[in-house]
Amino acid sequence: MPDANELKTRIEDAFPGAEVAVEDLTGGGDHFRAEIVSEKFEGLPLIEQHQLVYGVFGAEVGGPIHALSIKTSTPGG
């Protein structure tokens, strides 16, 4: 079962230098919320920013990770 720390580490590995916070919304290890501040999002439409994050987990989102709520931003704001 995935936990919030594992998700955080995997996002940090994929977005070097990013500020990452992951919360387990239900405590059940399947509904998470991730907040990510990364330069990588600069200039990208929201949908592509979220797709980058979903891409870290592939088919696990919708599988063992039932829901991953995402909030992305760039260091500039």
Add this chain to the structure above:
Amino acid sequence: MDDQQIQDFLKKAIDENEVMLFMKGTPEAPACGFSSRTAGALNSLDVRYAALDILPDPRIREQLSALSGWPTIPQLFIKGQLVGGADIVAEMYETGDLAEALGVEQADDDEAPAPVAEAPVQQAPIGLENKLS
């Protein structure tokens, strides 16, 4: 109905409905908080949209994600393009970008509530449910 036929049906639904929402449950009886919030944003903008419940058969969701490359439900399409899931729709609603993408006016919080639309908002069930047997 095989997987390809389901995907073809989904493609057609996306092409033929200017605003197409795939959700868990229905706009009247959403079966998940994320779907409920997304339908709620559309309802409060008084736009007409088609909605499809993905729950009746797991293949609907599988084929939808295969088509869109988006792993979760809900998924909102406007004019054939994937706009995003619940988080993006909520964020776009707050910034006014959703109203803009839909070509409607968003009532300002400080102003009187928008008048009731002359024609009620209609959600067209598109009936895949009946074709899956």
